[in-house]
Amino acid sequence: MDALRVGIAGLGTVGAEVVRVIERQERTLAARCGRPVRVVAVTARSKAKKRGLDLRGIKWAKNPLAIATDPEVDCFVELIGGVDEPAGPAIEAALAAGKSVVTANKALIAKHGLKLAALAEKHGVALNYEAAVGAAIPVIKTLREGLAGTDIDRIYGILNGTCNYILTRMEQEGLSFDECLKDAQRLGYAEANPAFDVDGHDTAQKLSILASLAFGTKVAQSAVYVEGITSITPEDLRAAADLGYRLKLLGVAVRTPQGIEQRVHPTMVPRSSSIAQVMGVTNAVTIDGDGIPPITLVGAGAGAAATASAVVADIADVARGIRAEPFGRPVAKLAAISKAPMQRHEGGYYLRLMARDHAGTAATIATRLAEQDISIESIVQRQPDRAADGNGKPVKSAPVPVILITYATSEDAVRRALQAVQRDKVISGRPQVIRIEKN
Amino acid sequence: MDALRVGIAGLGTVGAEVVRVIERQERTLAARCGRPVRVVAVTARSKAKKRGLDLRGIKWAKNPLAIATDPEVDCFVELIGGVDEPAGPAIEAALAAGKSVVTANKALIAKHGLKLAALAEKHGVALNYEAAVGAAIPVIKTLREGLAGTDIDRIYGILNGTCNYILTRMEQEGLSFDECLKDAQRLGYAEANPAFDVDGHDTAQKLSILASLAFGTKVAQSAVYVEGITSITPEDLRAAADLGYRLKLLGVAVRTPQGIEQRVHPTMVPRSSSIAQVMGVTNAVTIDGDGIPPITLVGAGAGAAATASAVVADIADVARGIRAEPFGRPVAKLAAISKAPMQRHEGGYYLRLMARDHAGTAATIATRLAEQDISIESIVQRQPDRAADGNGKPVKSAPVPVILITYATSEDAVRRALQAVQRDKVISGRPQVIRIEKN
Numbered sequence: 001m002d003a004l005r006v007g008i009a010g011l012g013t014v015g016a017e018v019v020r021v022i023e024r025q026e027r028t029l030a031a032r033c034g035r036p037v038r039v040v041a042v043t044a045r046s047k048a049k050k051r052g053l054d055l056r057g058i059k060w061a062k063n064p065l066a067i068a069t070d071p072e073v074d075c076f077v078e079l080i081g082g083v084d085e086p087a088g089p090a091i092e093a094a095l096a097a098g099k100s101v102v103t104a105n106k107a108l109i110a111k112h113g114l115k116l117a118a119l120a121e122k123h124g125v126a127l128n129y130e131a132a133v134g135a136a137i138p139v140i141k142t143l144r145e146g147l148a149g150t151d152i153d154r155i156y157g158i159l160n161g162t163c164n165y166i167l168t169r170m171e172q173e174g175l176s177f178d179e180c181l182k183d184a185q186r187l188g189y190a191e192a193n194p195a196f197d198v199d200g201h202d203t204a205q206k207l208s209i210l211a212s213l214a215f216g217t218k219v220a221q222s223a224v225y226v227e228g229i230t231s232i233t234p235e236d237l238r239a240a241a242d243l244g245y246r247l248k249l250l251g252v253a254v255r256t257p258q259g260i261e262q263r264v265h266p267t268m269v270p271r272s273s274s275i276a277q278v279m280g281v282t283n284a285v286t287i288d289g290d291g292i293p294p295i296t297l298v299g300a301g302a303g304a305a306a307t308a309s310a311v312v313a314d315i316a317d318v319a320r321g322i323r324a325e326p327f328g329r330p331v332a333k334l335a336a337i338s339k340a341p342m343q344r345h346e347g348g349y350y351l352r353l354m355a356r357d358h359a360g361t362a363a364t365i366a367t368r369l370a371e372q373d374i375s376i377e378s379i380v381q382r383q384p385d386r387a388a389d390g391n392g393k394p395v396k397s398a399p400v401p402v403i404l405i406t407y408a409t410s411e412d413a414v415r416r417a418l419q420a421v422q423r424d425k426v427i428s429g430r431p432q433v434i435r436i437e438k439n
Numbered sequence: 440m441d442a443l444r445v446g447i448a449g450l451g452t453v454g455a456e457v458v459r460v461i462e463r464q465e466r467t468l469a470a471r472c473g474r475p476v477r478v479v480a481v482t483a484r485s486k487a488k489k490r491g492l493d494l495r496g497i498k499w500a501k502n503p504l505a506i507a508t509d510p511e512v513d514c515f516v517e518l519i520g521g522v523d524e525p526a527g528p529a530i531e532a533a534l535a536a537g538k539s540v541v542t543a544n545k546a547l548i549a550k551h552g553l554k555l556a557a558l559a560e561k562h563g564v565a566l567n568y569e570a571a572v573g574a575a576i577p578v579i580k581t582l583r584e585g586l587a588g589t590d591i592d593r594i595y596g597i598l599n600g601t602c603n604y605i606l607t608r609m610e611q612e613g614l615s616f617d618e619c620l621k622d623a624q625r626l627g628y629a630e631a632n633p634a635f636d637v638d639g640h641d642t643a644q645k646l647s648i649l650a651s652l653a654f655g656t657k658v659a660q661s662a663v664y665v666e667g668i669t670s671i672t673p674e675d676l677r678a679a680a681d682l683g684y685r686l687k688l689l690g691v692a693v694r695t696p697q698g699i700e701q702r703v704h705p706t707m708v709p710r711s712s713s714i715a716q717v718m719g720v721t722n723a724v725t726i727d728g729d730g731i732p733p734i735t736l737v738g739a740g741a742g743a744a745a746t747a748s749a750v751v752a753d754i755a756d757v758a759r760g761i762r763a764e765p766f767g768r769p770v771a772k773l774a775a776i777s778k779a780p781m782q783r784h785e786g787g788y789y790l791r792l793m794a795r796d797h798a799g800t801a802a803t804i805a806t807r808l809a810e811q812d813i814s815i816e817s818i819v820q821r822q823p824d825r826a827a828d829g830n831g832k833p834v835k836s837a838p839v840p841v842i843l844i845t846y847a848t849s850e851d852a853v854r855r856a857l858q859a860v861q862r863d864k865v866i867s868g869r870p871q872v873i874r875i876e877k878n
Contacts, residue, residue: 138585146577149751295738312588
């Protein structure tokens with residue numbers, strides 16, 4: 001059978017690694033795919049840049065669009081990044097020209113995925129993006145093909161390595177968020193402008209893609225409720241450990257009686273759960289299928305080699321003629337999705353309040369929660385290190401943290417109870433409210 | 440597009456669940472596959488048996504072969520079990536008739552997989568068996584398609600829920616192997632004849648399939664070195680915990696300079712590894728790809744719903760026209776594999792010896808290990824509960840366990856050192872030798 005002729009736009013660390021892997025795995029790929037896979041054209045911003053690649057015999061195209069429309073290219077691989085020019089139009093052109101497309105671009109799939117999927121469908125070609133979520137963790141393939149016959153109730157995961165790295169360091173070393181962020185930036189795990197990661201937007205983009213595949217809904221990042229990790233303190237991580245939980249930034253999409261709820265927020269997970277074991281930059285996704293025990297997929301969520309592994313597997317699927325609709329079913333059959341009204345969210349809560357007077361405050365808080373029919377699973381009044389004098393006795397004026405775990409209740413009830421507590425003027429500052437996700 | 444017409448042989452718990460899922464998921468499957476999926480024929484040993492299934496409108500075939508050769512069936516689903524008559528010949532007949540086949544039969548794939556794969560290849564049809572290993576955990580698809588471009592260095596996993604259940608109970612409750620086995624039998628987690636599970640043969644069958652997919656070698660159960668868990672004591676599990684390990688029955692296939700080593704044995708794994716967190720009947724597989732961080736897949740390894748989920752996904756792939764070679768590449772390209780000579784195995788070891796005289800024995804053992812150039816990471820002389828008199832003083836005559844962890848060495852060296860120790864007559868009974876697998 002004829003070789004699959006691959007054109008690659010973008011030769012950053014991932015693009016260069018894809019070229020290397022296809023070269024190194026030449027025989028394996030040919031055996032697996034039943035035909036050779038060959039890189040025939042590439043392009044990047046700078047042709048002169050040293051990449052340690054032997055590009056002899058490979059055409060250098062003047063721009064991504066030239067590869068996308070090159071009649072000698074069968075499969076267009078987009079590794080440029082960015083949601084609009086030049087990545088978006090090049091992918092559109094390639095699909096319109098009847099070429100299958102492979103991309104690692106989560107932002108583009110989250111924003112323009114539906115339009116591109118419709119185009120892929122129309123032309124009967126593949127649009128593969130395994131690397132866009134969780135790099136080499138085969139979560140897209142698992143949702144799109146591996147669980148094709150399973151009703152999914154919930155999917156949740158650690159989808160951002162930067163945040164998990166920061167939370168891991170904070171927990172293990174008792175450091176502040178700011179200290180860990182600085183370290184993460186120094187080590188290259190966080191961007192100079194970290195907001196996209198630490199505010200939860202990266203997780204939200206990935207979650208919106210997974211939710212579409214899991215529930216047959218339209219990809220809609222705007223329908224995701226998002227909270228980041230900047231308000232998390234070492235105190236919260238310590239308290240989590242004491243209470244049998246671990247704190248993770250989760251993306252959660254869940255089927256509720258009100259519809260599909262998509263949310264990203266710091267989350268207490270039971271310490272014994274698979275997801276709680278995932279430390280550092282590692283990513284993980286847990287899928288709860290109807291009637292079947294959870295399936296958890298764990299691995300690196302980033303890195304050139306892991307990302308290239310997924311890109312090459314996507315190319316191999318094209319070479320083999322393996323093709324599923326980009327979102328698992330035709331775009332026309334994807335249901336609309338609206339933003340989850342979080343006040344109707346139901347679940348357990350971790351609450352940390354700074355009590356002004358540590359004698360009566362716990363009782364006041366308990367009363368206010370009881371008024372909203374909220375049952376308390378545990379309540380701990382902690383003695384912070386700084387609130388003690390030289391003899392270890394508490395300093396009367398320093399606020400003392402009161403930490404509560406509630407049984408399942410509604411977010412609305414929690415908000416009302418906390419407003420009442422604030423009106424009572426027994427706490428200082430803003431209460432810390434962290435949702436609990438049971439496994 | 441025309442419906443995919445499915446014929447199912449075997450209506451046990453899995454078969455019945457597959458019929459139910461295809462019925463319940465009718466619309467989702469049609470959307471995902473672009474065509475309806477319809478059960479048109481079934482058969483089972485007893486037609487009269489109550490199964491709670493509505494089989495109106497479905498043909499009852501007189502035997503599996505009749506379904507396999509029925510021109511009105513496109514996809515033959517074998518859920519009978521057993522390696523020969525009637526499952527094997529029926530699958531052959533179906534493939535020869537140009538029908539795609541889906542099976543959950545690991546024993547059959549391990550024994551006749553190559554012959555069947557060659558037949559599937561010849562007729563250009565699919566032979567899908569995701570449910571054969573790890574039920575709904577998508578490990579077959581991940582190896583066959585998801586990592587098509589990745590060189591795999593090692594794959595290892597907990598592939599038998601019965602063994603993991605027994606080891607978990609032994610560890611958590613300090614019970615003996617026999618006590619836990621009885622409980623597992625009572626709860627339906629172990630067969631009346633448990634040898635196939637607890638002696639490691641079930642794990643070996645599954646491992647031989649995974650190794651073929653991972654390394655492009657021929658499936659060969661006979662090439663797997665196998666040790667079961669019957670000699671494991673609560674003492675070993677306690678010592679593992681003390682030393683930072685957990686004891687699991689692992690199947691391991693690894694690329695070594697001598698070739699692919701396939702082995703099943705009780706294994707010490709670092710307590711912090713993903714695989715160590717897997718408790719009870721849960722299964723897990725970790726894949727180490729060249730240059731990429733490990734990928735771990737966790738989920739139920741058995742159960743009607745989990746198994747049916749994988750079977751239906753395999754059927755959906757057939758409906759969609761997704762097809763890869765059964766073992767990832769043509770049978771003719773699979774390399775021969777020979778049994779790993781375990782004396783050449785290299786790694787760390789856990790050794791437990793019963794010292795007759797607890798004064799000088801540790802020193803004698805250490806000397807014998809040093810003679811074989813084996814470095815000791817830690818050595819612990821334990822005081823067993825029963826070896827003390829009423830005042831807590833050790834009873835002189837009772838043997839005392841000496842536990843050692845070695846750095847990486849060869850199995851040969853360990854065997855020689857232990858033979859020397861036995862000649863010294865300082866220990867009683869047989870030494871316990873457990874391999875360590877690093878993550």
